[in-house]
Amino acid sequence: MGKNFNKRENKMDTENNQQNKENINVAKLSDEIQYQETGIVSKQLIKKPNGNITLFALDKDESLTEHTSPFEAIVYMVDGEMEITIGGKPYNVKTGEIIVMPPNVPHGLKALQKSKMLLTMIK
Numbered sequence: 800m801g802k803n804f805n806k807r808e809n810k811m812d813t814e815n816n817q818q819n820k821e822n823i824n825v826a827k828l829s830d831e832i833q834y835q836e837t838g839i840v841s842k843q844l845i846k847k848p849n850g851n852i853t854l855f856a857l858d859k860d861e862s863l864t865e866h867t868s869p870f871e872a873i874v875y876m877v878d879g880e881m882e883i884t885i886g887g888k889p890y891n892v893k894t895g896e897i898i899v900m901p902p903n904v905p906h907g908l909k910a911l912q913k914s915k916m917l918l919t920m921i922k
Contacts, residue, residue, distance in 0.1 A: 828877045832856045834913050839863070850921040857881070857910035865907035872900045872920040879914025883907075 832842045832854045839861050845852040850870070854877070865884065874883060880893045885906045892898050900906050 828854065828917060829915055832915060834858055834915075837861070848922070850919065853918045853920075854915065855918060856915045857913070859910055859912050859914075862909040863907055865905050867903060867905050868900075868920070869902050870920050870922050871902050872918060874898050874900065874908075875917040875919070877915040877917055879916075880911045881914050881916065882909045882911055 831844075832840055834840070834856045835858065837858055839858070840856040842854045843851060844854055857879075874881075874892065875897045876892050876894050878894050880891060883890050883892050883898055883900075883906065885898075885900055886904045890898055891911070
């Protein structure tokens with residue numbers, strides 16, 4: 800009986816692995832989202848109960864007003880430059896750089912030029 804159970808479990812694992820392989824996609828982040836004139840575009844890449852990953856494209860001078868989140872987050876600048884204010888202190892974040900935003904601290908951002916960022920939020 801133990802052998803049959805293991806075979807069935809292995810078959811399920813194989814099926815799950817096959818499904819996971821079908822969802823694998825190699826992509827260049829900067830190509831995954833396009834700018835919109837005088838606007839902000841977002842694309843959720845992953846949404847799970849324990850967090851999400853969202854790609855944003857902001858036209859120059861577009862901003863997200865100051866707000867607070869109960870979750871820790873990391874911003875990775877895919878392209879451009881933004882001023883990200885955390886707890887009242889501004890930080891200039893440029894292409895290839897990251898910044899960690901602690902939970903429960905007010906933060907907001909402004910695109911100093913056309914910018915793309917990857918936001919990873921952990922719950």
